[in-house]
Amino acid sequence: MNIKSAVFVKSSTKPSNYPEDLLTEVAFAGRSNVGKSSLINVLVQRKALVRTSSTPGRTQLLNFFRINDNFSLVDLPGYGFAKVPLAVKKQWGPMIRTYLETRANLRAVVVLFDIRRVPRDEDLQLLDWLEEFEIPTIPVITKVDKVSKNRRKGQISPILEATGLPLEAFSLFSALSREGRDDIWERVETALGLGAEDATEQA
Ligand SMILES: Nc1nc2c(ncn2[C@@H]2O[C@H](COP(=O)(O)OP(=O)(O)OP(=O)(O)O)[C@@H](O)[C@H]2O)c(=O)[nH]1
Ligand SMILES: [Mg+2]
16 A cells, blocks of 8 residues: 555544545554554554554544545544543443444444453454444454564464454554554455555555
């Protein structure tokens, strides 16, 4: 994917303030601190298009980005961070569910799992909603640089067990080494329905 432009469009909480343009869209979801914003930055090759943070739970809105004036990437709010006020926590489920249910131009959701963590209720709830609304899912195991190559399989097996998905369903990714970037782009492009002319290879 050749990135000619990547711009922040707006932050939203509800359908009435989602961007009105109906470019096709792919969203990124997962627990707080899993690396959603880092993945988007690596995909679009911008160091800080999306704010990343060592303080989990900072992104509490849906953030829309327009890429190449051609499609949108959406950074969804993370869930499951203990220090977030209860009132904010309670909004997350409905905010994400409503987005998934109503966003007609949404083509797929990239769901991130931390290689070091066992998926929790919210992760499984998200997968259930994606199935309910028949939204294609691109599962990604991230932060793979945190685990040595020969320990990867063992670390991943609780994720396979909890999600019921086979290993082949997952792309493995690291924002540090950028391993997995091309594989994830390929899946995102397919979901967006981009032809070869839109997705010119970068040298
Ligand atoms: N080692 C390593 N660290 C990563 C990777 N991806 C993200 N991080 C770090 O993990 C922390 C959280 O990353 P973010 O991208 O901000 O996570 P997020 O999912 O957007 O978090 P919220 O916006 O709070 O929901 C940051 O300190 C990142 O530098 C990775 O692949 N490897
Ligand atoms: Mg974030």
